[in-house]
Amino acid sequence: MEAPETLQKAIAYFSDPQRSFDAAVDFRWPGGNVTCPRCGQAKHSFIKTRRLWFCYVCKKQFTVKVGTIMEDSPIGLDKWMIAMWMLANCKNGISSYELAKVLGIRQNSAWFMLHRIREAMKGNPDFKLGEDEGGPVEVDETFVGGKIKNMHRKHIREKYHGQATGGANTKTIVMGMIDRNSRQVRTKVIPNVKRDTLQGEILANVSKRTPVYTDNAIGYYELAKQEFVHETVNHLQEYVRGQVHTNSIENFWSLLKRTLNGTYVAVEPFHLDRYADEQAFRFNNRATKDNKLTDSDRFALLMSQVGGKRLTYSELTGKDTDSLHRETAGTGQEEPF
Template sequence: MDEQKQFPKSLMQAVRYFADADVCVEFVAGMRWPNGASCPHCSGAKVSYLKTRRIFKCMAKDCHKQFSAKTGSIFEDSPIPLDKWLTAVWLVVNCKNGVSSYEIARDLNVTQKSAWFMLHRIRLALQNGSFEIMGGDEGGPIEVDETFIGGKPKNMHAAKRAKAQIHGQHTDKPVVFGMLERKTRQVRAKVIPNVKRDVLQAEILNQVAPGSFVFTDAHKGYQGLAEKTFIHETVSHLNEYVRGSVHTNGIENFWSLLKRSLAGTYVAVEPFHLGRYVDEQMFRFNNRTTRDNPLTDADRFVLAVSQIAGKRLTYAELTGKVEETSSEPF
């Protein structure tokens, strides 16, 4: 491969590399179909590529449908060219605190509305549900915590502050629940309806191996975990934050990154969309560069593009006009 076709390692190189429409199609098709293109309508392997139109045609006897590299992916039915889509993906997965739709709109010369829609479709691609059990002998202790997302009480109107705050809990704020596996440094997080004991403990029972060490704060919702085959240790943040190896600092670090992106980059996030912003931050956190996992910007980009197929988000689904068909992360 000549020097000009070397795979990009930086944003500037990526913009130049994907400036060629044929390169974009070849790259996306190669990520979706590493063993050769197959028809997304009938799964037929016998297809023909129409180079002048940059589309494929299924040659199966009962199909003969045309499709593109976008069909059956987050890019489907989008008039925005692939070079802009791929640049947007690169920005989202490699900007530590996220990137706003206004910035995407300026950088890619699209409308803010289009950029907002693009970002949510990319977040859907970043969603990576896992059915593997956390903890056990391989994963080590699990840090468990929950957090409320929303404005600070001191910034609220007095009447709203009095209504929202009941015994220190902000009942009108959306709640995000998270678990961090110490050994692998992997996080799983999702929006949950409330912080009641049955909701919190159901998430732990479904995701953590019996007999695992589970570290939490002193929230009453975690009481009784020791009776459910877990080795449960707590730290009361009224008195201490660390007791030996018992702490929740790892998952709280993830909360700080999430809230920094929400407050500093996105500014205002509707609870209806919060889950996708959590997916975005979780993807970046779980694929960050570490001593044991030296991922590059290009690695994160390739991983994200490899997850675009089979995920579709229409504008009607995004705005709540029809029910979304995509599954939850876990």
């Protein structure tokens, strides 16, 4: 398949049901090696008039959507592909209201679509930052959320149950790391900035003996004892000392907050990980001097990641998780629907 190069060409190309189906099959099963998503077997027959397969092993039918983020969605492949193209390539994201207008669907359907696409954007790296002569690695955390003084008294009571609030406790903490060599960033919402939390994440994501640059927050103290080459910069006195700085990860924070403040406006803390994954996907796959990735390349990469992932509406809204998970401090209300 010759992939379209622009959004206009993508809309024209995928508007044909057969071409969108063929493209989805090529992305899902490169080389045409179709296997049943339930049993993994390739013994099946294709029902052309209905664009589905019948598996002779598990005796069930399956479509190209089964076993992907699109499973059980009545929305056509053409609209799914345009949504993926836009979210993968719009630098500041796209709101569910805007996507609903573009695709001609309801806003709550667009909101659900976007979160399912973010699930596909989530990276599953099997390597640590700084490996194979990588690094140095910059580590920093940022606080996302609105100010208590701007919140309605009713929302303060609902969120904090009358408890005293103030400072960072009213915001959600996102920790980030970036490898200067590979230019890859990783993010994670963390519960606090205690030493065990911060250094535990570094141990899980950064190869030992890698140079690690941070600010002088107390949570990073004695990081060198964990076999890292640790250097800090005191932002009260300086921002750069030779090669020691955290400017690269702070650049990523500016991109993330521009997206949150300008496009999504209000994000609940239990959804924040997904928005960070979205921004990290675009950042990690941006065009650079050494890697000339195009919009079509980012779209193809995203389409190749839709398999083996599933996000139900109950999981997304927290209906099948512990209610305590919803009591985390945050930034306001998710996009209403």
